[in-house]
Amino acid sequence: MKKAVIFAVSVVFFGACAWAYGEHPMDKAMQTWIGMKAKEVVKIWGNPSDINYEQGQTKYIWEETQSRFIPGTQFQKKVDCNRILIVDTSGKVVFAKFTGEGCPFTSESAKKYINPKSIRK
Numbered sequence: 001m002k003k004a005v006i007f008a009v010s011v012v013f014f015g016a017c018a019w020a021y022g023e024h025p026m027d028k029a030m031q032t033w034i035g036m037k038a039k040e041v042v043k044i045w046g047n048p049s050d051i052n053y054e055q056g057q058t059k060y061i062w063e064e065t066q067s068r069f070i071p072g073t074q075f076q077k078k079v080d081c082n083r084i085l086i087v088d089t090s091g092k093v094v095f096a097k098f099t100g101e102g103c104p105f106t107s108e109s110a111k112k113y114i115n116p117k118s119i120r121k
Contacts, residue, residue, distance in 0.1 A: 025110035026103045030083065030096035032115035038087040044116065045083070057094070058087040066102055083113065 033041055038060060042048070049063040062083040067076040079102030086095035104110040 025105065025107045026098045026113065028107075029110045029113040030085075030098055032118040033085060033093045033096050036093050036115060036117070037091050038085065038093060039091065040115075040117075041085060041093065045113070056089055060085045060087060064102065068102070 038058070041060070045062055048060040050061040052059040052061070064081045065078055066081075068079055069075070070077055080100035081103035082099045083103075084097050084099070085093050088094045104113070
């Protein structure tokens with residue numbers, strides 16, 4: 001059990017370090033949508049959970065909540081992942097970010113949020 005706790009703490013620590021330096025896989029995935037039309041994102045991600053209109057721009061928010069087991073216990077914790085896109089008056093994404101501790105923290109798990117048109121073949 002001690003090893004599992006050390007492993008879990010290491011994953012969180014190194015994930016936080018990568019995030020602090022802008023290398024979080026979700027940062028990379030979100031940035032692939034900059035310059036794209038919002039309707040293209042909706043085709044891939046589905047309808048947003050919320051849409052807000054602010055100062056001539058539109059804020060699209062996709063909210064996800066899931067439960068994760070707390071390592072070394074049988075308890076679960078609810079975690080959120082919110083993907084946020086700011087869209088200009090022409091319908092193009094001008095800003096993208098994510099919030100929440102429930103977002104993917106590996107490149108493999110963040111792949112489903114990458115713009116498929118940005119993937120080199």
